[in-house]
Amino acid sequence: xxxxxxxxxxxxxxxxxxxxxxxxxxxxxxxxxxxxxxxxxxxxxxxxxxxxxxxxxxxxxxxxxxxxxxxxxxxxxxxxxxxxxxxxxxxxxxxxxxxxxxxxxxxxxxxx
Amino acid sequence: xxxxxxxxxxxxxxxxxxxxxxxxxxxxxxxxxxxxxxxxxxxxxxxxxxxxxxxxxxxxxxxxxxxxxxxxxxxxxxxxxxxxxxxxxxxxxxxxxxxxxxxxxxxxxxxxxx
Numbered sequence: 001x002x003x004x005x006x007x008x009x010x011x012x013x014x015x016x017x018x019x020x021x022x023x024x025x026x027x028x029x030x031x032x033x034x035x036x037x038x039x040x041x042x043x044x045x046x047x048x049x050x051x052x053x054x055x056x057x058x059x060x061x062x063x064x065x066x067x068x069x070x071x072x073x074x075x076x077x078x079x080x081x082x083x084x085x086x087x088x089x090x091x092x093x094x095x096x097x098x099x100x101x102x103x104x105x106x107x108x109x110x111x112x
Numbered sequence: 113x114x115x116x117x118x119x120x121x122x123x124x125x126x127x128x129x130x131x132x133x134x135x136x137x138x139x140x141x142x143x144x145x146x147x148x149x150x151x152x153x154x155x156x157x158x159x160x161x162x163x164x165x166x167x168x169x170x171x172x173x174x175x176x177x178x179x180x181x182x183x184x185x186x187x188x189x190x191x192x193x194x195x196x197x198x199x200x201x202x203x204x205x206x207x208x209x210x211x212x213x214x215x216x217x218x219x220x221x222x223x224x225x226x
Contacts, residue, residue: 002155002157004155030210031210031211033211033213033214042216042217042218042219043156043200043202043214043216045213045214045215048210048211048213050210050211051210055210056212056213058213088153090155090156092214094211100146100158100161101146101158101202101211101214102158103148103155103156103157103158104155105154105155106153106154106155108153
């Protein structure tokens, strides 16, 4: 157990639907990162939150949004889902500089 | 051209061999370098974390960073079948207490045969 908890582990949904992925960071970690991993694209950075504030954005689609709550857990919302959104979605957290980044076990999203 | 290049493999070696995994990168601003191990359908697991150039050793693992050549390596000594996984290099620009995004290589798939 890495200390980063992601739910659900698996999600199957239809095109056009909306889903919410949840992440609880390691205790004490203030930064949360979301990554998408697909077979042809590898691990792609989506968005980072630090202590409730959006810190950095990567190649995140406008159909995707995220937030970090006061208790530091984060949610990634994916809407108007397309077949191409099928992927593994990972959350990672980090403490201060020099501590590395710890990943959760991911949510496998399948859009049918 | 990708910012971080990594040979996808697969790399197949016999048990007990020394494994060398490598990444090259183009962004000279990268200062933090990491290696992750990912088993199939699992989350990446941090193996090594280094800052700037130099070597770092942890058990059977040695990480090397050569910033002048924009080249990093991970060596695995006495490789075991349990080392069979995908190895991902990752790097980031300077960090403050909020951290910074990681840029990953595509991963090298390693197979260690008994």
